[in-house]
Each structure stands twice: as C-alpha cells, then as structure tokens.
Amino acid sequence: xxxxxxxxxxxxxxxxxxxxxxxxxxxxxxxxxxxxxxxxxxxxxxxxxxxxxxxxxxxxxxxxxxxxxxxxxxxxxxxxxxxxxxxxxxxxxxxxxxxxxxxxxxxxxxxxxxxxxxxxxxxxxxxxxxxxxxxxxxxxxxxxxxxxxxxxxxxxx
Amino acid sequence: xxxxxxxxxxxxxxxxxxxxxxxxxxxxxxxxxxxxxxxxxxxxxxxxxxxxxxxxxxxxxxxxxxxxxxxxxxxxxxxxxxxxxxxxxxxxxxxxxxxxxxxxxxxxxxxxxxxxxxxxxxxxxxxxxxxxxxxxxxxxxxxxxxxxxxxxxxxxxxxxxxxxxxxxxxxxxxxxxxxxxxxxxxxxxxxxxxxxxxxxxxxxxxxxxxxxxxxxxxxxxxxxxxxxxxxxxxxxxxxxxxxxxxxxxxxxxxxxxxxxxxxxxxxxxxxxxxxxxxxxxxxxxxxxxxxxxxxxxxxxxxxxxxxxxxxxxxxxxxxxxxxxxxxxxxxxxxxxxxxxxxxxxxxxxxxxxxxxxxxxxxxxxxxxxxxxxxxxxxxxxxxxxxxxxxxxxxxxxxxxxxxxxxxxxxxxxxxxxxxxxxxxxxxxxxxxxxxxxxxxxxxxxxxxxxxxxxxxxxxxxxxxxxxxxxxxxxxxxxxxxxxxxxxxxxxxxxxxxxxxxxxxxxxxxxxxxxxxxxxxxxxxxxxxxxxxxxxxxxx
Numbered sequence: 013x014x015x016x017x018x019x020x021x022x023x024x025x026x027x028x029x030x031x032x033x034x035x036x037x038x039x040x041x042x043x044x045x046x047x048x049x050x051x052x053x054x055x056x057x058x059x060x061x062x063x064x065x066x067x068x069x070x071x072x073x074x075x076x077x078x079x080x081x082x083x084x085x086x087x088x089x090x091x092x093x094x095x096x097x098x099x100x101x102x103x104x105x106x107x108x109x110x111x112x113x114x115x116x117x118x119x120x121x122x123x124x125x126x127x128x129x130x131x132x133x134x135x136x137x138x139x140x141x142x143x144x145x146x147x148x149x150x151x152x153x154x155x156x157x158x159x160x161x162x163x164x165x166x167x168x169x
Numbered sequence: 170x171x172x173x174x175x176x177x178x179x180x181x182x183x184x185x186x187x188x189x190x191x192x193x194x195x196x197x198x199x200x201x202x203x204x205x206x207x208x209x210x211x212x213x214x215x216x217x218x219x220x221x222x223x224x225x226x227x228x229x230x231x232x233x234x235x236x237x238x239x240x241x242x243x244x245x246x247x248x249x250x251x252x253x254x255x256x257x258x259x260x261x262x263x264x265x266x267x268x269x270x271x272x273x274x275x276x277x278x279x280x281x282x283x284x285x286x287x288x289x290x291x292x293x294x295x296x297x298x299x300x301x302x303x304x305x306x307x308x309x310x311x312x313x314x315x316x317x318x319x320x321x322x323x324x325x326x327x328x329x330x331x332x333x334x335x336x337x338x339x340x341x342x343x344x345x346x347x348x349x350x351x352x353x354x355x356x357x358x359x360x361x362x363x364x365x366x367x368x369x370x371x372x373x374x375x376x377x378x379x380x381x382x383x384x385x386x387x388x389x390x391x392x393x394x395x396x397x398x399x400x401x402x403x404x405x406x407x408x409x410x411x412x413x414x415x416x417x418x419x420x421x422x423x424x425x426x427x428x429x430x431x432x433x434x435x436x437x438x439x440x441x442x443x444x445x446x447x448x449x450x451x452x453x454x455x456x457x458x459x460x461x462x463x464x465x466x467x468x469x470x471x472x473x474x475x476x477x478x479x480x481x482x483x484x485x486x487x488x489x490x491x492x493x494x495x496x497x498x499x500x501x502x503x504x505x506x507x508x509x510x511x512x513x514x515x516x517x518x519x520x521x522x523x524x525x526x527x528x529x530x531x532x533x534x535x536x537x538x539x540x541x542x543x544x545x546x547x548x549x550x551x552x553x554x555x556x557x558x559x560x561x562x563x564x565x566x567x568x569x570x571x572x573x574x575x576x577x578x579x580x581x582x583x584x585x586x587x588x589x590x591x592x593x594x595x596x597x598x599x600x601x602x603x604x605x606x607x608x609x610x611x612x613x614x615x616x617x618x619x620x621x622x623x624x625x626x627x628x629x630x631x632x633x634x635x636x637x638x639x640x641x642x643x644x645x646x647x648x649x650x651x652x653x654x655x656x657x658x659x660x661x662x663x664x665x666x667x668x669x670x671x672x673x674x675x676x677x678x679x680x681x682x683x684x685x686x687x688x689x690x691x692x693x694x695x696x697x698x699x700x701x702x703x704x705x706x707x708x
Contacts, residue, residue: 145493
C-alpha cells in the first residue's frame, strides 16, 4: 500500500487506491507461469507465459524498505509521500523507455507493474478520456451511435 | 501395431475449419449422406468457458484456445499468415469475424488488366455461394454503393451500428473523396441462429465470450448433436491412397495423435480436403507412391505452387476529432472504391479500412524530458495525449503470386511418424515485384491526402514486411480449366482424381486485397454443391 499511495493518482481517493492495490495483489496471486500464450493469426510459434515475477517484486519491496531505513531511519510505510516518491523516482528514472508495460507481468519494477495494472482497467481508461467508455466491458450495442457520456462528478475507479 | 480401425461413410472431409463446417452443414441439410469429418486436433474451448478464458487472456495473455495444436506439426519458412491451429474450428477460432467479399475484378485480372491469371469462375457465379455463406454464418452488413459493392441479395442481418467515432471518421473520409461504409462481419447485430446479439466486448479477436460472433464449432456441435456428422478428432490423416488404374481415391490412412501407434482408415465415395492452404497441399505431396511419384493430384506439378496472399500499408493519422477508442474497437469502416478502379494506366488495387485508434495515447511513467511521472502527474500527462483523436488506416494491396511461391516438403524436419514438414516461401510474380514500390507509394499519397482533408497529421506509417509471408494466404492447389496449369477444376474437383475435392483457400488463384475467409467459405459451398450432386437429395 505504501507504494500504491505513491504511484497511483491521489485524485481517485484513498479507497480507490486501496482497491487498486488489492486488485493487483489478487491478480498476481492468480498468475500461472508457463501457461500457453495467445498465438496470433500470423504466428507459428507457441510461446508460454514467463516465470512468476512476484518473488522479484517482493524482493524489490523489501529492498525499498531497507533503503528507506538506510536513508531515513524508518520503513517506507512511515515515510511521507514526498520521500516515498523520491525513493521510487530514483529507481524508476534508471529504467529504459517511458511507457507503462502493456502486460504488467513483464514490468521490471513492482511500481510499474502496479501502475500498469491499474492503467489497464476500464475505470482508468475512462478517467484518461474523461468519458464513460467502458472499454473492454460487454455493453449494449445500440448505444455506440452516441458519444460516451462524460464522467460525472465523483466518478472514480 | 494393431489392425487399423476402419470408418466408412459417403463423404469424408479432412479438416474442421470454417470451410469444412459450412460444407458439412450444406451437405447434411441437402443430401441423404453419411459424413465423417476428420480433425487432427481436439475439441476447442466450449462457449460456456469462453467468458472465463477471455478474462484470463485479458489479465495474463493466456491463450483462450489452449492445446489447439499438434506439437510437432508445424510449418517452416515464411509462415506469416499461418498459425498452427489444429482443433475443431481450425484457424477460424482465431478469427476476428471480418467478412468482405472479393470484387468482380478479382476473377478477371488477366482479361481486365493484363496481369496475374483469370479464375475459371466469375463473381456473378460465386455470388449465390457468397450469399449462402453469409446466411449460414450470419453476417451483419451495410450495403455499400451498388457500383462499388455489388451483391445479388441483401445481407441476412442489419449492419452493426456505426459508432460515433466511425460516423465522424466516415465524414472525414468523405472530405478526402473516399466513400466508406461499415465492414460486414460475422457478428450478430440482432439475435440470429440461436445466438445472442453482439455486446461489443471488444475482444472479437481473439475470443467472443458471448457467441455473437460465428465460429465453426457451433456448426459442428449442432451437426453432431443431430447425428448428421461423425466428427473424428485427434486423428491426423497422413496419406491419401489412389487406385493405380482408375485414379479414384480408395481410402485415407491416419494415426491417432493421442495414441500415435493407433491407425485409422477412412473409406468413402467422395473425399474432401478442407485443411487449409498449408496442410492440404502438404497431405497431397506426402501421398506420393510409385503410381503418383509427385504426390496425389499433382500431374501438373502445381501442388504447393502459387501460394498467394497480400500485403498492407498502414498509418496512424492524428485528427482534430473527439474520438474515444474502445467504444466498439474492432468494428471498422471499409471501402471497395480502390478495388474497382476501372481502367488503369498501371495496375494497382487495394482496399481501405479505418478504425478509431489509441496510438500514442498509452499511459507513460516518464514525460517527454524523461522526468518520472507518478500519481496525478501520470494521469494528467496521459489525459493530455488522450485528447488527440487518432485514426488507424490500412490498405491491403494485391500481390500476384509467382509459380515458385511455394510449399514443399522439408526432409530435415519431421514429425513423430517421420513425415517431412512443410516449408513455405512466398514469392511475388515479376510483374508484382515491379508494381510493389509504386503501389505502396500511391497508398501513402492517399493517406497524406486524407490527412490533409481533415487538417490532420500522419504520426506513424508502416508497410508489412515482405519477407515473412503474406496475409490471408491461400493457393497451393489452384483452380483452372486446364489440367496442365491447375490442380482442381472450378468446382474444386481434382483434375486427376474424380472423387477427390479440394475446398476453400487452397483453390484460390489470387488472394484479392481484402480478408479471405468469406471467400474460402463461398468456394467451399460451391464445391459442396458439386460433391452433393453425386448423392440423393434429402427427403
């Protein structure tokens, strides 16, 4: 949760951030390594999902906590938001590229994985486009002819 | 090894993809026949599991169609456009459900433009079979302008409604002089054939969770339930045996893929190969013997030759339009304006499709100067890019195949039974090599004109790589009137074997410049009509 509070948008509110972290934990808890991946229309090769990243991400969290204690004499959960973000910014700035990974499983850092997992949700996409698109959800066909409704005040993931 | 199990029927169909499904449906409905369908793979993911499989795909990238392949049965070489799908439903289980027809010009390229080869059938002759394929699958379509989009009868279902995004994009295309309409699709716009209407779940490809998109397993489930078809799964047909004197096919020999030592023989009056453009010529070539040293149906030497497909040029165009990606993301606009160009100084034909796009709108953790974005800063930066409207445009263009665009047996790679695997190499005919550059340039100029018409900017442009194969491939057993220059006749009957039929994609002379699935099915139905004539009508 200490990382979630630092990397997820504060404007969505604390309950939504908590829910996003809980969804992330449930998601990675149900991950199955070496499952057959989708092979596309043009792909002749069968590929499999990668190793479970959770142990590596847990190690990163433990290291973050140790770093916090080394620098600030307290665990990361007790740091204020600005210091937490400073620690994470230093780590993320060293990563190549600028995009959140399309598949969070491939994220090289737990913070990126959490951000990417949240950003892939329909609710996050609605926030980005400021409209109730409902991407990826099954919806009534006839409604496509109208533009999506704008977000209402208080809409949050 | 135990004695072979024998299965006898009137008609034996090899393969259970979309062409086989439509043919089996037609033959079972119209003829008093027993039909066996042989599939190398197993059953596909049943409809009741598809919502769950879709969720796993969305969350983890897991395939919704696990184990839809036979491990050592794969193609080599430039295999793009080929997927090793072996299960009930075939490669159509990976299908997006897009169903354009070819245009009348496709069947007369030599006559009209002096390039490629004419087909032995016309568009008008195929039209009723297109219609039948559309009705059997259930196609929702919008009639385009009749001069661009000729058809004998209306679509069986009303068109999928155009989203606000597509309405805006159609208006924009019109400003550039391009007439567009909704792409026909095998997706229910209203309840049809016992299946619900589309709920725009946005995952038609790779999986429709509701059954609103047609897939061939629906046909087979109904046929098997009704006792009209015997479906033998996990059974790989490895040889076709022909009578040395008459040339008639006597039986097929196969092995169980689950119990490789178990052999099965299929005996029938008529045999149909509906195993797609890779495995059909592969099986014919594998079936060589002393009497047919170059393989079955290969007196012309053209089995495995003239593999055809097409390539594309694509772009992303930023436009000052309020577009919202994800409203019905897999539905698109289409035009045949450039497939029916009339007289040409230099041959060029292509289709054109337009979608809403989220290109350049992906969430990021760094800003343009490399600063890390967290929390609201990340969301604000994402919003700033999401406000840009972007259209994805893509044009498939005609590629004319060389004779040496071919599938051959590669003795260096073999399956569990020692059979050599197919190696594919797509090659353009010399005239097509010359046309490639000017064609791609003309399409890029069209995109630039469209961008200008909408005060837009091309933000990305790409051409399909030419050395990895071709899209929507077919050929390998092309049809024709002359047994010296083709493998099958206009009905798909092998010139060399009176009771052997080849159906769908392999029989194509050229692959047009649009998705081929509907045409595979229509050709299969035309073949089924001919196969059926040898059997009594169903009471």
